[in-house]
Structure formats: structure tokens, C-alpha cells
Amino acid sequence: MFSHTIRMLEQGLDYAALREKVIANNIANADTPNYKAKDVQFKAELVRAMHSLEAKRTNPKHLPFSHSMNEKFVVATKGNLVYNHNGNNVDIDREMSNLAENQIYYNALIERLNGNLTTLKTVIRGGK
Template sequence: MLGGHMMTSDNLALGLLQNALTASSLRQAAYSNNIANADTPGYKAQSVEFESLFQNAMTTAPAAQLGQKSMPISLNNSTALLNIKPEVVSDPNTTVNNNGNNVDIASQMAGMAENQLRYNALSQDMSIRFTRIENVLTGV
């Protein structure tokens, strides 16, 4: 159930897209924070884990135990997948600079650009889905 209504594939897709957009938004904030702290002694870069958590849930689902590498997203396993939330993590064991900081500006900038493209694609996907739902409701 999502919002008191029976789970549909549209609800599932929108919920998963929402979680992915949240992860992308958090990731953008982490990149910005990392870049802002590039010269802060001892600062450890933050990153956001989401896709790996999602992939883990897919490969450890019951169907994976039957020899499949992954389990297709279905309405039956949707609750577990919708409960996967992005996590902000940092790596305390690496050092890039002499001051103990591990921010690599070039990699942070590249990651930020890639993440912006991902966010734009996710936003466009969500917009298209909402337009289709609106067309169904208005009879267009």
C-alpha cells in the first residue's frame, strides 16, 4: 500500500524515482560540501550510497537464491525496495593531502557533473510519468 491505495506499477515507479532523486540531491550536497572543505585539515570526503544498496536488495531477494542474478522489480517485493534510503558515508582511512584531507577536487567536480546529468534524467522521467497520469485523468 502506498498512501492508502493499492500499490500499482506507476506508484512503484514514482516511489523509486523519488528515492533516486533524493539520493541524487543528497549526493549534490555532498559534492558541494566536499569541494568547500577541500582545504580543511583532516576533513574526509562524504559520498552517498544508494544504487549499491538497491542492487544488494535485488540480488539478495528470494529469486536470487534460485540461481538468478537479480530479481525483477515486482509489486510483491516493492515495499522492501521502497524502504531503501540513501546513506551519507565517509572514508576515514584515505588521505590525499598532507593535512589528512582526502578530497580530490578533480574527481569531485567530475562526480558533480555526472550527478547533475543523472538528476536531470530522473526529473525528466518523473515529469513524463506525471504527464501521462494527468492525460489519463483529464481524458486527453
């Protein structure tokens, strides 16, 4: 169970790191003509998290749970909006807000991971 928690935190960190790169790229291209903003689709992450849930079959008649952990995060282009006269759809205020939100999410995951590693270290030391 402990390794499962660390694996889930690692996946969350991978998601946050990719989202940070995508947001930074959007900000860097805020003035680029015809650039379309991108984002990491939450649906892909939700499906991934749902697939990682463990389920116990308490009756042989229950359907088995099967899933693949090889799914990747999906970076999608936001092509349906145009904010600027040059065809660019980057909303710098929204991107800065997304960046701050993502940094808070990333920091929370790091704190949780550090807590888990501290607990593991305590167990290894025999409770000292």
C-alpha cells in the same frame, strides 16, 4: 504500477539530492585540515532498489519475497586515502566530476518524472 514508478523515481531523486549535498560539502571542505571526503554508498541504493522489485509466486512451494522499504541511504567517509599534506583527502577534480555526473542523473530522473506526469494528465483529460 504507475504509482510504483513514481515512487521509484522519487527515491532516485532523494538519492541524487543527498549525493549533491555530500559532494557540495566535500568541495566546501577541500582545504580543511584532516577533513575526510564522504560519499553516498551505492550498495545501500542497490539493496534498496532490489528490495522494491515485485515478484509473483507462481507456485506455493516458492519462497516468499519479503523486504523492508525503511532503509536509509548510507553516507560513508572515505578514510583510507590522503591526498594533501594536511590530512585532507578531497580530490577536487574527482568531486567536480561526481557533481556533474550526479546533476545529469538528477535531470534524467526529472525528465522521466515529467513524462509520467504528462501521461497521467493526458489520461485524466480523456486523451486530449
